[in-house]
Amino acid sequence: MQKYDTEFVPEESTVFVRGVSFRQVELKKLGAGKHIFALVAEPTNKADKHAVRVMGMKGGALIHVGYLPGGDKATEALQGLSLAMAARGKLPVVNGVVKKGDAGLIVDIRTPYMRTTNTLRASLG
Structure with missing residues (x-):
């Protein structure tokens, strides 16, 4: 079982995780x-240089369930915060829910507003 040094970030906005239709097997594992x-x-992502992968946590494992919305300034800010926290050995985490949607399981998470994200990133230097 892997142990991660996690830190919760503020929960101010609900975000629908993208790409979940391609991750149904993983979502069923998460439950x-x-x-x-x-x-x-995920700054080396060829499709989106500002990509942020959303990973469900279960039993010490990280399960890839999708991505934050691409082409979004809030996602770009969260990527910067994730990189800044990773440089300090921290993994940003949020609460969310896996639930049944029209075409399978979907994921909603709670993230900070862009202003809060930028303030947190600035505080890390």
Whole structure:
């Protein structure tokens, strides 16, 4: 079982995680209900240089369930915060829920507003 040094970030806005239709097997492993989700910057992603991977946490494992919305300034700010926290050995985490949608399981998470994200990042230097 892997142990991560996590830190919760403020929960101010609900965000629908994208790409979950491609991650149904992983979502079933995670299971419906409330979970903790890690936000992992993925700056080498060829499709989106500001990508933030959303990882469900279960039994010490990280399960890739999707991404924050691409082309979004709030996602870009969260990527910067994730990178700044990772440089200090921290993994930003948020609360969220896996639930049944029209075409399978979906994920909603609670993230900080962009202003809060930028303030947190600035405080890290």
